[in-house]
Amino acid sequence: MAELGLNDHHQNEIINYMRFARSKRGLRLKTVDSCFQDIKESRLVDETFTVDEVTEVLNELQAVVHSEVESELINTSCTNVLLLRQLFSQAEKWYLKLQTDISELENRELLEQVAEFEKAEFTTSNKKSNSENMKPSRLVPLNEGGTSELLNKEIIRLQEENEKLRSRVKTIELQATNALDEKSKLERALRDLQIVQGDQKAIIRSKDISDLENTVAALKNEFQKTLNDSTENQKTLEENLVSTKRDLLKVQEQLSVAEKELEKKFQQTAAYRSLKEILTKKNEQIKDLRKRLAKYETED
Incomplete structure (x- = not known):
């Protein structure tokens, strides 16, 4: 229409x-x-x-x-x-x-x-x-023959096939349920095994920790002993250093006295006196020459 x-x-x-x-x-x-x-x-x-x-x-x-x-x-x-x-x-x-x-x-x-x-x-x-x-x-x-009859047959066939599929689905669901149960059992067994292994590892770990603690304690004692020895050695070295400084001061003092005495003795020798006289004469000659030079410069 x-x-x-x-x-x-x-x-x-x-x-x-x-x-x-x-x-x-x-x-x-x-x-x-x-x-x-x-x-x-x-x-x-x-x-x-x-x-x-x-x-x-x-x-x-x-x-x-x-x-x-x-x-x-x-x-x-x-x-x-x-x-x-x-x-x-x-x-x-x-x-x-x-x-x-x-x-x-x-x-x-x-x-x-x-x-x-x-x-x-x-x-x-x-x-x-x-x-x-x-x-x-x-x-x-x-509902009378022809296309309707063919359609009804097809519907019946599809219904039968649907029932078969439902039965198959139920079988698969049952198998899946059994598989899930088996999986749950295996998971529980695995957890139990992991717990046992964890306990064993904990025991081994505890023993290792104890050995390590003993080793650390021994090293600590040895280090403390070494530290004490080092302290004593340091004190000895400090005392030796102080003693050495004192000896050095004494030697320096003796050296100074010796130098003074040597200088005094040198001044008392004939060579020193003659050298001193020569220096005195030279100084007088230099003074005389300076006076003469100053006189000539004034005349110019």
């Missing part, structure tokens, strides 16, 4: 449903009209009415119309449910799951499109004649 995007078969089904809905709607409208007509004939017989009488008439009319409209709405809702039930039942025979979008039922654009389609279908004379000649048809059952 070009207008609603469906094929010809579904177009005819929708037209049949619209025809049914139009007939039901026409009957209900006639019922509402008859309600008003009954009120006119039964209550509007006087020429004048009070406010209370008018209110009573309107309330009575409201109750009747409300009941008719409510009945029509309930009937329409139930009719739609039956129609959906037919469609879903037909789909389930093909193992299909249909879905509906309730929000599209209030799509104003689509509603107007359906209204235009209904108007075009039921206002054209050709459409009316075709609609009158068409016979109502039921949904074709899908």
Whole structure:
């Protein structure tokens, strides 16, 4: 169908449903009209009415119309449910799951499109004649031979295969459970073995630590002994150094005295005296020469 995007078969089904809905709607409208007509004939017989009488008439009319409209709405809702039930039942025979979008039922654009389609279908004379000649048809059952039979066989085959797969999965799950149990046992045995090995390592480590502590203690004692010996040697060296310094001072003092005595003895020798006289004469000659030189410089 070009207008609603469906094929010809579904177009005819929708037209049949619209025809049914139009007939039901026409009957209900006639019922509402008859309600008003009954009120006119039964209550509007006087020429004048009070406010209370008018209110009573309107309330009575409201109750009747409300009941008719409510009945029509309930009937329409139930009719739609039956129609959906037919469609879903037909789909389930093909193992299909249909879905509906309730929000599209209030799509104003689509509603107007359906209204235009209904108007075009039921206002054209050709459409009316075709609609009158068409016979109502039921949904074709899908459980009779042909494609349905092949589909059912395929479904049965798939179900059997599914059962085989389920059985195989259960077997694999059982094997996996046994493997997990065996793994847990091996892990516990491994932990126990590691604990035993850890205890042995702890014993060996404790023994090694004890030996190491003894070795460290021996080295410490030896170092302390060596340190004490070094201290004593240092004290001895310091004492020797002090004694040596004293001897050195004595020697220096003796050397100084010896030098003084040697100088004194040298001054008392004849060579020293003659050398001293020569130096004295030379000094006097130098003084005389300086005086002469100064005199000559003055004359110039």
